[in-house]
């Protein structure tokens with residue numbers, strides 16, 4: 709895992725976009741974003757149990773796994789959105805970036821590779837992209853009825869109750 713302020717430069721979303729200014733895991737925690745390095749799957753089992761996650765699956769995001777829809781998928785993952793439930797991703801292979809909005813509404817880019825696990829809280833604005841290698845395999849953990857529908861940022865999401873709860877929990 710490496711986190712840094714996004715450089716806001718034009719160019720392919722899959723480039724590093726590294727401003728050179730690093731972001732500490734402790735700042736991510738202030739945003740409610742929790743990171744774990746988990747080389748053992750047993751660590752993931754413990755996190756899942758503690759947070760009442762009962763199911764999991766694996767997704768591969770790559771042109772060979774997705775075929776013609778790959779480019780559209782990558783574009784749609786990169787639309788800024790929130791979810792009404794938390795999002796846990798455990799990277800099994802490849803790499804990718806989760807961008808999350810800071811307290812000041814700036815992008816923090818989080819690079820994740822194999823054995824990295826991230827928990828994004830419900831209500832945080834974020835987006836995802838693969839990197840230049842166009843390949844990531846990730847485990848997705850979910851509860852019985854995951855509310856993963858991406859709600860694209862707009863007037864409605866700004867007044868979403870999960871968004872309000874998120875901001876309140878951050879002390880914003």
Ligand code: KMT
Nearest residue numbers: 769785797804836844846
């Ligand atoms: C997401 O939430 O955008 C995804 O699930 C993308 C694939 S998982 C790395």
Ligand code: NI
Nearest residue numbers: 791795834858
């Ligand atoms: Ni999401």
